Structures are given as structure tokens and as C-alpha cells.
Amino acid sequence: EVQLVESGGGLVQPGRSLRLSCAASGFTFSDHYMDWVRQAPGKGLEWVGRIRKKTNSYSTEYAASVKGRFTISRDDSKTSLYLQMNSLKTEDTAVYYCSRVVSGLWYFDLWGRGTLVTVSS
Amino acid sequence: DIQMTQSPSSVSASVGDRVTISCRASQDISNSLDWYQQKSGKAPKPLIYAATSLHSGVPSKFSGSGSGTDFTLTISSLQPEDFAIYYCRQYKSYPVTFGGGTEVEIK
Numbered sequence: 606e607v608q609l610v611e612s613g614g615g616l617v618q619p620g621r622s623l624r625l626s627c628a629a630s631g632f633t634f635s636d637h638y639m640d641w642v643r644q645a646p647g648k649g650l651e652w653v654g655r656i657r658k659k660t661n662s663y664s665t666e667y668a669a670s671v672k673g674r675f676t677i678s679r680d681d682s683k684t685s686l687y688l689q690m691n692s693l694k695t696e697d698t699a700v701y702y703c704s705r706v707v708s709g710l711w712y713f714d715l716w717g718r719g720t721l722v723t724v725s726s
Numbered sequence: 727d728i729q730m731t732q733s734p735s736s737v738s739a740s741v742g743d744r745v746t747i748s749c750r751a752s753q754d755i756s757n758s759l760d761w762y763q764q765k766s767g768k769a770p771k772p773l774i775y776a777a778t779s780l781h782s783g784v785p786s787k788f789s790g791s792g793s794g795t796d797f798t799l800t801i802s803s804l805q806p807e808d809f810a811i812y813y814c815r816q817y818k819s820y821p822v823t824f825g826g827g828t829e830v831e832i833k
Contacts, residue, residue, distance in 0.1 A: 642770075649813065649824060650762075650770065650824040652824065667821075669727075669821065702769055711758070712760040712775035712817070713760075713772060714781065716769035716771070717769065718768075718769055719769055
């Protein structure tokens with residue numbers, strides 16, 4: 606089955622770190638750019654960042670709100686995507702989705718169910 | 727950053743109605759826009775890409791139009807399963823940005 610499954614969310618104190626994972630299956634993970642998108646409770650969608658594929662040197666892009674604090678990485682051998690979140694703030698509280706980018710068309714055709722991160726003391 | 731403004735923020739409509747949602751970009755994005763549907767508690771689903779192309783499996787009652795700065799998502803005949811929040815997104819330049827969403831409610 607073609608799917609993305611996020612994990613690693615939970616309750617964390619402000620200033621601490623958390624690492625999210627996204628396990629991909631049913632497709633050739635290494636062929637795709639992958640993105641993270643988040644959604645604060647009751648709010649709209651916010652793009653977090655992107656990691657390109659090996660042929661693009663696994664380069665990354667980030668939203669200004671997370672740049673310098675969050676790092677996206679991937680392990681194609683494990684068909685997994687990661688989001689390392691450091692110096693967490695209360696405003697990072699959200700459901701975090703990983704999403705697959707359709708090659709050449711640039712839209713998200715596959716999303717995970719999301720994992721909830723709550724930053725609170 | 728490119729700002730994406732959706733209107734209305736919510737619309738009340740009846741089954742069978744034609745619904746139109748607008749999305750305006752703060753600068754020219756050509757056709758680098760897509761639309762997503764999100765139901766409560768679920769992940770978004772793709773509807774339209776490249777402003778006018780229908781994602782595989784999406785019913786033809788959904789259509790997209792526009793280019794440049796002004797875009798529209800139309801649902802030709804609203805059905806109960808279409809009540810949801812709809813988001814536009816631009817990918818012309820980084821950072822990628824979403825519109826604020828339009829909630830389609832039952833009248």
C-alpha cells in the first residue's frame with residue numbers, strides 16, 4: 606500500500622527538542638522531493654520545509670518561522686523522512702504532516718495522517 | 727513572501743448548489759497553484775494542480791481556473807461529502823504559502 610506514516614509526536618517543554626519520523630512505503634521514496642506541512646489547532650496549513658532528492662544533493666528549504674531551529678533529513682535506504690526540531694516554542698504546537706511532491710508537477714499527492722506535537726510547560 | 731488571500735473565509739450552501747472559491751496571490755505566480763480539500767480531523771487531499779488540472783480520481787464537478795494573480799475553485803453541484811475546508815497553495819517561489827482556507831458549510 607502506498608502510504609506515509611508519521612511518528613514521534615508528543616508533549617515537550619519549550620526549549621527542548623523532538624525528532625519526527627515519516628515512514629514511506631509502496632513507492633520509490635528516493636525519486637521524490639518530500640515536504641513537511643503543519644497545522645496549529647484550529648488554524649490553517651503552514652508549509653514547514655522541503656528536502657530534495659539525491660540528484661539534487663538532498664538540498665533543503667525552510668519557512669522563516671523554523672529556519673535555524675528545524676532540520677529536515679532523509680534516509681533513502683530506510684525510506685524515511687525526518688524532522689529534527691530544536692529550541693521548540695509554544696507556537697510550534699501543531700499536527701505535523703509529511704507529504705510527497707509529484708515530480709515535475711510540484712503538488713502534494715500523498716499525505717500522512719499527521720502527528721501531534723504539543724509544546725507546553 | 728507571496729501572500730495568498732482566499733475569499734470568502736466561509737460559505738453556506740445547499741446540496742446541489744454551485745460554489746465558487748477565490749484565491750488571490752500578492753504577485754504573479756503564473757499557474758503555480760494547487761487546491762486541497764481537508765475534512766475535519768483528516769489530512770488534506772489534492773484536488774487541482776497547475777491551476778486547472780484535476781488530480782487523478784477527483785470528480786469532474788471540481789474545476790480550477792485562473793492564472794497570474796487570480797484563481798478560482800468551482801464545485802459545480804455540491805454534495806454532502808464536499809462539505810470541508812478548501813485551501814489554495816502557491817509554489818512559484820519559496821517559501822511555499824497557503825491561503826487561509828475557505829470553509830464550505832451546510833446551509
